[in-house]
Amino acid sequence: MNASLIKNFIYTDRKTGRVVLVKRSREFDFQLSSGDFYTDLVMSAAAIPFADGYGQKFSPECGMIRLDEELSDSEHSRLDLLKRKIEVQLLIHTSLLMIEKDIEAAFSEDVLQRAPISAANFKIYWQLMRDERRILLGRVNDFRRRLSEQIEKLDSIAAVNREYQRMILNLNLGVYSPTNRERKGIGVQQDHQI
Amino acid sequence: MSQVKLLNFTKKTSKDLHFIRRPELLFFPFDRMISRLSYKADLFNYSLQSEPIAQFTKISSPVLSWEECCLQRAEQLLRLNKEKYYLAFSGGIDSTTMLVSILRTWPKADLKRIVIYLSHHSVEENPGFFDRYLAEFPLVNSLIDVSQELFANGSLMVTGELGDQLFGADILGTACQLFGDQALAADYREMAPQVLDTLTKCPGAGAKIFAHLHPMVEECPFPIRTMHDFFWWFNFSQKWQHVKFRFCHLPTWDTRARYGDCIMAFFDTPDFQRWSLANHDLKIKRTWDSYKFTAKEFIYDFTKDPAQLHLKKIQSLEKTYVLSEMRIAVTEDYGTVERPEDLEKYERFVN
Numbered sequence: 001m002n003a004s005l006i007k008n009f010i011y012t013d014r015k016t017g018r019v020v021l022v023k024r025s026r027e028f029d030f031q032l033s034s035g036d037f038y039t040d041l042v043m044s045a046a047a048i049p050f051a052d053g054y055g056q057k058f059s060p061e062c063g064m065i066r067l068d069e070e071l072s073d074s075e076h077s078r079l080d081l082l083k084r085k086i087e088v089q090l091l092i093h094t095s096l097l098m099i100e101k102d103i104e105a106a107f108s109e110d111v112l113q114r115a116p117i118s119a120a121n122f123k124i125y126w127q128l129m130r131d132e133r134r135i136l137l138g139r140v141n142d143f144r145r146r147l148s149e150q151i152e153k154l155d156s157i158a159a160v161n162r163e164y165q166r167m168i169l170n171l172n173l174g175v176y177s178p179t180n181r182e183r184k185g186i187g188v189q190q191d192h193q194i
Numbered sequence: 195m196s197q198v199k200l201l202n203f204t205k206k207t208s209k210d211l212h213f214i215r216r217p218e219l220l221f222f223p224f225d226r227m228i229s230r231l232s233y234k235a236d237l238f239n240y241s242l243q244s245e246p247i248a249q250f251t252k253i254s255s256p257v258l259s260w261e262e263c264c265l266q267r268a269e270q271l272l273r274l275n276k277e278k279y280y281l282a283f284s285g286g287i288d289s290t291t292m293l294v295s296i297l298r299t300w301p302k303a304d305l306k307r308i309v310i311y312l313s314h315h316s317v318e319e320n321p322g323f324f325d326r327y328l329a330e331f332p333l334v335n336s337l338i339d340v341s342q343e344l345f346a347n348g349s350l351m352v353t354g355e356l357g358d359q360l361f362g363a364d365i366l367g368t369a370c371q372l373f374g375d376q377a378l379a380a381d382y383r384e385m386a387p388q389v390l391d392t393l394t395k396c397p398g399a400g401a402k403i404f405a406h407l408h409p410m411v412e413e414c415p416f417p418i419r420t421m422h423d424f425f426w427w428f429n430f431s432q433k434w435q436h437v438k439f440r441f442c443h444l445p446t447w448d449t450r451a452r453y454g455d456c457i458m459a460f461f462d463t464p465d466f467q468r469w470s471l472a473n474h475d476l477k478i479k480r481t482w483d484s485y486k487f488t489a490k491e492f493i494y495d496f497t498k499d500p501a502q503l504h505l506k507k508i509q510s511l512e513k514t515y516v517l518s519e520m521r522i523a524v525t526e527d528y529g530t531v532e533r534p535e536d537l538e539k540y541e542r543f544v545n
Contacts, residue, residue: 116321121329128333132314135337143517170206171519
């Protein structure tokens with residue numbers, strides 16, 4: 001994959017077909033979906049222009065298409081809520097992606113093979129590491145699944161914000177990352193010597 | 195005021211406890227102090243389930259050496275005669291001390307009761323010790339909750355908790371990073387508020403927290419002069435119970451698995467605490483690298499591995515918490531507080 005390309009994740013309301021939000025990334029996958037919206041992914045050299053306000057729909061053939069028809073107040077409010085739900089999911093999702101990246105780095109074959117463990121015990125060590133990686137990634141995946149269900153059932157922006165605050169204040173979302181070798185100073189010196 | 199008191203406050207942060215009348219204390223770890231002194235700085239009403247420090251000054255028997263404390267504790271744990279012992283190994287100085295004590299004292303046949311509870315961090319922190327002494331034992335990953343098994347099978351988990359409280363405090367490591375090793379011997383009255391400001395990332399908060407804590411120095415059996423004196427005394431007198439009972443802060447922990455029956459901290463004995471009160475000169479020298487040098491030498495004497503003299507002081511717990519929501523609080527009868535607003539009835543500073 002060409003790293004210079006931008007991934008444009010376009011989130012569209014299923015009911016009205018209107019684009020609610022666009023998220024751009026060069027690295028991570030922000031593919032989300034629920035009963036209320038779906039995601040299109042477009043790779044492009046430049047960011048796809050997007051105007052806030054639910055006045056566009058997206059077509060794979062024509063790109064963003066401006067819509068003149070006004071939304072009713074109730075539909076507008078519904079899309080405001082949907083947009084906030086997607087925003088919160090993206091915020092949490094970003095932490096999850098970083099945690100996953102950190103896990104993969106910490107348990108990479110390169111790192112594990114450099115561990116100063118004797119040949120006699122290396123198999124035991126290797127098995128321990130494999131199990132831990134599996135447990136950690138399973139925990140991230142379970143969390144991701146639950147997060148989507150949890151956010152989806154909320155019925156107001158205030159409730160979504162409250163839930164987000166609750167998660168920020170009492171959930172360990174990787175501020176202290178699971179495997180942060182740099183923070184602990186583990187392996188840093190050896191890496192520099194190499 | 196509620197009849198039932200708290201055993202521990204375990205919520206990740208207290209910043210959203212808007213009802214608290216002393217908001218200057220809503221910073222970790224000052225929001226979870228449980229005083230073992232006459233002077234109470236506690237934010238909530240707690241049931242004291244750890245020794246008041248004054249009781250140690252009344253004991254006249256000789257204070258044991260570090261080695262004697264360690265070996266006696268290991269023997270005492272064996273006398274509990276549990277079928278299985280889960281030994282929580284973080285790779286750090288405290289849990290390595292615990293394992294050395296047990297390896298030195300338990301007969302070979304009894305070592306078969308041991309399960310090592312660890313993670314890959316444990317191995318990274320102390321690969322030599324893992325390789326030489328632990329790889330032969332049954333291993334269980336510390337991401338797996340074993341509280342139900344401890345309760346059901348009558349097994350005992352022993353942790354390396356409370357070692358920090360005997361020697362000093364992690365805050366001192368931060369102070370050394372900020373101001374260099376000379377921070378350890380600096381006048382606490384000048385430097386502690388600055389360090390607290392940095393820790394809280396809130397200019398002015400340090401002075402308020404310091405003013406709130408300061409009366410505790412009156413009850414130390416020797417004069418508090420330096421940063422090390424001050425933060426060790428804080429950790430020893432104000433944080434002991436929080437650390438002792440934080441094992442149940444994850445919602446997955448079965449609260450029927452209680453302290454004393456299913457889990458114990460290796461360093462939770464009156465002898466270790468008396469050692470700490472009587473041997474202030476054996477905790478640290480002039481540099482942060484020398485922190486816990488007595489424990490490191492104890493490990494070295496057994497392993498003869500020079501690397502054990504240079505173990506780093508590293509916090510060991512955070513990985514276990516990834517994507518876990520913390521329990522808000524636990525009451526003295528091991529009930530759980532389910533909503534932050536339910537804490538209001540336990541607040542101490544009501545006027």
